[in-house]
Amino acid sequence: MTFRRNVTGYLFVSPFILGFIFWFLIPALIALYLSFHRWNLISEPVFVNFSNWQRLFTDPLLPQALKATVLYTVISVPVGLVLSFGLATLLNNQLPGIGVFRTVFYLPSIIPAVASAALWAWMFNTEFGLVNVIIRGLGGPKIPWLQSPSWALPAIIIISLWNVGGAMIIFLAGLQGIPDIYYEAAEIDGAGRWTKLRHITLPLMSPVIFFNLVIGFINSFQVFIAGYLITDGGPVNATLFLVLYIYRTGFRSLDMGYAAVMSWVLFFILIGLSFLVFRYIGTRVYYETPGEG
Secondary structure (H helix, E strand, C coil): CHHHHHHHHHHHHHHHHHHHHHHHHHHHHHHHHHCCEECCCCCCCEECCCHHHHHHHCCCHHHHHHHHHHHHHHHHHHHHHHHHHHHHHHCCCCCCCHHHHHHHHHHHHHCCHHHHHHHHHHHCCCCCCHHHHHHHHCCCCCCCCCCCHHHHHHHHHHHHHHHCHHHHHHHHHHHHCCCHHHHHHHHHCCCCHHHHHHHHHHHHHHHHHHHHHHHHHHHHCCCCHHHHHHHCCCCCCCCCCHHHHHHHHHHHCCCHHHHHHHHHHHHHHHHHHHHHHHHHCHHHCCCCCCCCC
16 A cells, blocks of 8 residues: 555656656756866767866957846846736726736737737837837937847847736736734724735735745746847847857857856756745745635
């Protein structure tokens, strides 16, 4: 009986174990091997000792790639969290036709990324794009969104907010899990909307906020499609994100060894960032224990 139960348990966890082995462990070990070799995808890998790792300190493009990625992260993640939480709060009201609004705001999240990139490339076109048409209609200047190094990164950040529907749905599920009895008790005590938001909603939603924050940080450091399809890293490398630079190095320059090194750098950044987030923000998350209330 015990053997049968153990086998059943292993079968249930086998998808995770197989996924971890084939989608993380083996690729990571291959990347570690390649990081000490020079390989162009065609000839045999040549051992080069630590020269690929030493190149990190002399590469002029790597600081720019890190700068673009960090700027994108520190702006898009907080703004996306606030926007998705605000939308979820508005859509948490039980009003006629509220399901239609929830669907409308979630729809952009399921549109294929390539189609979204093509749409936004047109939207940000300097001459006939819809964004500039609206700005000029309001009396503003014509902005070279995708041609100016100063405006290209803000444009990509704005595009990232197009996909807040996924986080919004998670926030909405969390809001609907808060018992009404807390709000009713607060109203009896004369609490207003701000007081209820600060002392009831935000503490009870802190696990959901923390989850979306961690996922947002991890996803933002892996931004690729918008920078690749819309600006191709330009202009003047203003949108050369780290993953895009890894792709260019590996599949355009055929320098898989150095691309593997930068992949490990990205891995160490995500591990370090996750540690800091759990260390300094995770301890502030409020978890309601059973029977508490």
